[in-house]
Amino acid sequence: MIVPFGHLLILAGILFVIGLFCALARRSLIMILLGVEIMLNAAAIAFVGGSLHWHDMEGQTIVLFIAAVAATEVSVGLAMIVHVFRKTGSFDPVLFDLLK
Amino acid sequence: MAHSPCDIWTLPALVTGTGAPFVSFLCTMIFTRRRPRLSCGLSIGAVSISFAASLFLLVCHWGMEAPIHHVGRWLVSSDVNVPFGFLVDPLSLLMLAVVSAICLLVQIYSLGYMAEDPGFSRYYAFMSLFAWAMMSLAVSPNLLQLYIFWELVGLSSYLLIGFWYEKFSATQAGKKAFVMTRAGDVLFFMGVLLVLVHAGNLNIVEINGIRGAEGYSQTIAALSAILIFGGIVGKSAQFPLLTWLPDAMEGPTPVSALLHSATMVAAGVYLFARLFPFFSLSPAAMSLFLAIGTLSMLLASTMAMVSRDIKRVWAYSTISQLGFMIMGLAAGGYFAGVFHLTTHAAFKALLFLCSGVFIHHFGTNDIFKLGAEGSTRFKTPFLCLVTAAGALAGVPPLAGFFSKEAVMGALLEGSSPLWLVPALVGVFLTAYYAFRVIFVIGFPGRSAQTPTAQSRLFPSEEVHGIQAAHYRVMVGPLVVLAFVTLFLGFAQGSLESFLLGGEGRSQGHSGAVHGLVAALALSLAGAGAGMAWWEFGRKGATRKGLVERIPALYRLFSERWYLDHIYRFLMDRLVDRGISVLFLQNDNRVIDGTIDGLGKGTAEGGRLLALLQQAMIQYRLMAAFAVVALLTASLFF
Numbered sequence: 001m002i003v004p005f006g007h008l009l010i011l012a013g014i015l016f017v018i019g020l021f022c023a024l025a026r027r028s029l030i031m032i033l034l035g036v037e038i039m040l041n042a043a044a045i046a047f048v049g050g051s052l053h054w055h056d057m058e059g060q061t062i063v064l065f066i067a068a069v070a071a072t073e074v075s076v077g078l079a080m081i082v083h084v085f086r087k088t089g090s091f092d093p094v095l096f097d098l099l100k
Numbered sequence: 101m102a103h104s105p106c107d108i109w110t111l112p113a114l115v116t117g118t119g120a121p122f123v124s125f126l127c128t129m130i131f132t133r134r135r136p137r138l139s140c141g142l143s144i145g146a147v148s149i150s151f152a153a154s155l156f157l158l159v160c161h162w163g164m165e166a167p168i169h170h171v172g173r174w175l176v177s178s179d180v181n182v183p184f185g186f187l188v189d190p191l192s193l194l195m196l197a198v199v200s201a202i203c204l205l206v207q208i209y210s211l212g213y214m215a216e217d218p219g220f221s222r223y224y225a226f227m228s229l230f231a232w233a234m235m236s237l238a239v240s241p242n243l244l245q246l247y248i249f250w251e252l253v254g255l256s257s258y259l260l261i262g263f264w265y266e267k268f269s270a271t272q273a274g275k276k277a278f279v280m281t282r283a284g285d286v287l288f289f290m291g292v293l294l295v296l297v298h299a300g301n302l303n304i305v306e307i308n309g310i311r312g313a314e315g316y317s318q319t320i321a322a323l324s325a326i327l328i329f330g331g332i333v334g335k336s337a338q339f340p341l342l343t344w345l346p347d348a349m350e351g352p353t354p355v356s357a358l359l360h361s362a363t364m365v366a367a368g369v370y371l372f373a374r375l376f377p378f379f380s381l382s383p384a385a386m387s388l389f390l391a392i393g394t395l396s397m398l399l400a401s402t403m404a405m406v407s408r409d410i411k412r413v414w415a416y417s418t419i420s421q422l423g424f425m426i427m428g429l430a431a432g433g434y435f436a437g438v439f440h441l442t443t444h445a446a447f448k449a450l451l452f453l454c455s456g457v458f459i460h461h462f463g464t465n466d467i468f469k470l471g472a473e474g475s476t477r478f479k480t481p482f483l484c485l486v487t488a489a490g491a492l493a494g495v496p497p498l499a500g501f502f503s504k505e506a507v508m509g510a511l512l513e514g515s516s517p518l519w520l521v522p523a524l525v526g527v528f529l530t531a532y533y534a535f536r537v538i539f540v541i542g543f544p545g546r547s548a549q550t551p552t553a554q555s556r557l558f559p560s561e562e563v564h565g566i567q568a569a570h571y572r573v574m575v576g577p578l579v580v581l582a583f584v585t586l587f588l589g590f591a592q593g594s595l596e597s598f599l600l601g602g603e604g605r606s607q608g609h610s611g612a613v614h615g616l617v618a619a620l621a622l623s624l625a626g627a628g629a630g631m632a633w634w635e636f637g638r639k640g641a642t643r644k645g646l647v648e649r650i651p652a653l654y655r656l657f658s659e660r661w662y663l664d665h666i667y668r669f670l671m672d673r674l675v676d677r678g679i680s681v682l683f684l685q686n687d688n689r690v691i692d693g694t695i696d697g698l699g700k701g702t703a704e705g706g707r708l709l710a711l712l713q714q715a716m717i718q719y720r721l722m723a724a725f726a727v728v729a730l731l732t733a734s735l736f737f
Binding site for chain 1: 716717718721722725
């Protein structure tokens with residue numbers, strides 16, 4: 001492996017923080033979903049790196065699982081967002097206060 | 101000791117004698133409520149069995165030396181053992197005989213009096229219950245059993261006083277009797293507990309065997325005696341709690357007769373006699389009892405002087421005679437008190453039963469109306485009434501004379517002969533009000549004031565006519581009781597030796613002083629009767645009592661010394677404004693506060709917990725990440 005393992009982890013970390021920031025700071029449901037997606041991918045990069053580093057295929061298996069979960073999550077999440085948009089006419093998460 | 105038939109049959113006689121009325125009560129209540137004839141037959145049969153059994157026991161154990169116990173274990177709690185059973189001694193045998201005899205006569209009388217009453221079966225059931233409770237009380241060997249039957253006596257008198265429950269005043273009177281006696285019973289029960297704590301058991305014979313030296317301090321003895329006396333005050337209608345008895349006249353007249361002679365009120369005096377040796381441990385308490393007896397006697401006599409209601413006059417006289425008995429007992433005259441209880445049972449039952457004939461016929465309780473309507477037409481009842489009133493007043497050959505003299509003798513020998521003075525005043529007042537009733541009823545129409553016109557407005561005979569058969573049934577017991585009243589006094593000597601365990605106390609006091617007191621009492625009784633004759637009996641009498649001429653005094657006496665008003669006032673002040681207010685605050689603040697606090701606490705807690713969820717979705721996400729980050733950090737450090 002040409003790229004050192006440490007660099008990969010740093011990239012994954014940076015991506016995770018970017019995703020976290022996106023999920024926490026943006027006031028839009030789509031951007032929150034996007035942030036979660038980025039975080040998942042950051043985790044996937046870390047798993048791939050680890051798999052190459054220790055020559056163990058289990059890491060790559062988990063990445064496949066993550067990809068599947070992410071796809072599901074996006075489809076369900078988008079469906080919910082569409083539903084919410086039809087109800088409230090907005091993507092603002094502040095409007096979700098029915099539990100109050 | 102050889103097994104004579106007496107020894108063998110004592111226990112069965114006790115069990116059947118006291119148990120038969122209870123069986124009859126149960127049968128009547130469960131099976132024969134709709135069949136009045138069967139009910140009264142059952143009840144009278146049961147009480148006859150009791151009477152026969154008590155006579156048998158009395159004859160068997162005449163002159164017995166030591167009390168006989170028949171007990172079974174009933175309640176054991178660590179070292180406290182409460183047996184249940186029978187105690188046979190002269191006092192309980194005498195009481196058993198008196199109670200069963202009076203019950204039997206009253207029940208026979210009721211056949212006429214209560215005929216055609218819709219509650220006939222119920223009446224006989226309650227009468228049986230009453231008889232059972234009182235007889236079992238008489239033979240109770242320990243205070244707890246006595247207390248149980250004591251309360252049962254109270255219950256059955258409540259049921260009988262409020263027997264005509266459609267009448268509002270009757271239910272009120274029943275309630276009053278129940279509540280007022282209960283006030284005394286609370287004290288009684290506290291006294292019983294005190295005795296239990298300090299003496300270790302409740303056996304009457306053992307309690308009576310306590311001597312001052314045996315680690316039983318004088319104050320505790322006095323305190324428990326006074327507490328137990330509280331129950332006697334309630335039951336026997338003594339000074340602070342005496343107003344329930346006149347109101348108890350709302351019940352049927354035979355009930356009053358039973359209540360006033362042998363059962364309810366006699367239970368109090370009986371308890372005094374039962375615990376007499378224990379009570380006499382504390383002279384201070386005895387002086388208090390003497391004072392209470394005296395006070396009740398005088399108060400009730402004055403009330404009786406002005407009442408126009410014949411039953412109420414006799415009710416007041418009961419209170420005053422009970423006070424007299426308690427005076428006798430408290431002065432140390434054990435026999436005198438018990439003897440007066442016995443004779444009083446006979447003549448007081450007679451008084452009420454005679455009055456019942458008139459009341460039943462004329463439908464009024466007013467002595468002036470009874471006189472104007474011509475009660476003297478009923479020759480036998482009127483003669484019996486005169487006999488009984490004579491006994492009440494203490495006229496020589498009658499029973500009341502002997503027992504009153506015995507009480508006087510006890511007072512003379514007691515702690516201070518000064519107590520004789522109120523007793524003599526009481527004798528005078530008693531003779532006055534007893535003969536006032538006789539003269540008002542016996543010599544009507546001698547003055548213009550007789551309210552004949554008024555009574556014609558209310559022709560109550562139509563409601564209450566006596567049929568000849570009923571009349572005969574009612575007169576029978578009267579005659580029997582009149583004979584008992586006539587001759588019971590002569591049994592004084594043998595009764596005395598029986599009660600005092602064969603010793604036959606020697607006449608310790610000087611005969612001359614005693615004779616003087618007797619003569620004084622007799623002349624005072626004569627003066628009372630004479631005064632009654634002067635005011636009510638003689639030709640052209642004003643038919644207005646001495647007291648009625650002084651309006652203030654008259655009001656005081658007829659309002660019963662404002663005792664009821666004082667109770668009302670105290671109730672308002674203490675209960676309604678004092679205790680109830682505290683209870684209200686307790687209810688509002690403590691109970692409501694707790695429940696409200698619980699509810700509010702739950703709601704507030706829910707609101708607090710909801711804060712975790714109701715915030716914006718991203719804050720929660722942030723919190724989740726923060727927690728994960730902290731956990732991760734904790735892995736490294």
